[in-house]
Amino acid sequence: MLALNTLRGIRVVAAPHVLDAATWPAHVTALRIAPDDIFAIEATEADAAGVASADSHSIIVDEHGFVGCWLDHQQLEHITRHIEWHAPLHRPALVQGYVAGVPAKIWLTDERSLLLCASPYAADLMERVS
Amino acid sequence: MLWLSCPNCGSRPIEEFGFGGELPTVPDRITDPKERDIDYVWMFDNLEGISIERWFHQAGCRRWHTVERNTITDSVEP
Numbered sequence: 001m002l003a004l005n006t007l008r009g010i011r012v013v014a015a016p017h018v019l020d021a022a023t024w025p026a027h028v029t030a031l032r033i034a035p036d037d038i039f040a041i042e043a044t045e046a047d048a049a050g051v052a053s054a055d056s057h058s059i060i061v062d063e064h065g066f067v068g069c070w071l072d073h074q075q076l077e078h079i080t081r082h083i084e085w086h087a088p089l090h091r092p093a094l095v096q097g098y099v100a101g102v103p104a105k106i107w108l109t110d111e112r113s114l115l116l117c118a119s120p121y122a123a124d125l126m127e128r129v130s
Numbered sequence: 131m132l133w134l135s136c137p138n139c140g141s142r143p144i145e146e147f148g149f150g151g152e153l154p155t156v157p158d159r160i161t162d163p164k165e166r167d168i169d170y171v172w173m174f175d176n177l178e179g180i181s182i183e184r185w186f187h188q189a190g191c192r193r194w195h196t197v198e199r200n201t202i203t204d205s206v207e208p
Contacts, residue, residue: 034138034191085142096139096190097146103189 002075002129004067004122009041014051014058022051029114031094031107039063068116076113082129100128132204138191150184153196177201
């Protein structure tokens with residue numbers, strides 16, 4: 001049984017070339033949701049100081065609207081049965097789209113994967129993949 | 131099922147997207163700025179053939195993108 005927990009971090013919206021050049025501490029998982037949008041899990045505003053100085057129009061705010069859980073290979077295989085589209089083969093990779101009909105994201109790495117979705121969808125996602 | 135190619139997320143079923151309508155074009159023959167605004171907002175071409183449309187990937191990256199859709203065959207070009 002999967003348990004989704006709140007993912008705390010920061011949301012960084014800035015010019016794509018600034019986000020391309022951004023660096024993050026090792027403990028931070030930075031998910032590139034869109035060319036101009038990053039959700040940096042376990043990051044603080046101080047970690048994005050470089051972005052703020054490089055782009056005066058950047059938006060950096062605390063983000064706690066996502067829930068997620070880490071998956072091992074077996075759990076990931078179970079989740080992928082609920083996906084209609086093809087996940088990329090390269091790692092790491094962020095994939096986004098419907099998982100069991102619920103808008104969700106999966107951060108794929110060689111060791112483990114992170115399933116996450118916006119918190120209002122958490123109950124639906126859990127019900128459908130359990 | 132119709133699939134759209136999101137430039138950020140890749141190929142996804144159309145259920146993941148919201149339709150944003152035609153990308154409006156205003157004929158050059160309309161020169162008055164106010165009339166151009168009215169045409170832009172209200173007048174749709176409803177083409178039979180290649181229609182340039184805006185789609186919103188609401189289940190993924192939540193970004194707009196533009197596609198060319200053939201309204202006769204429903205085939206889509208990114």
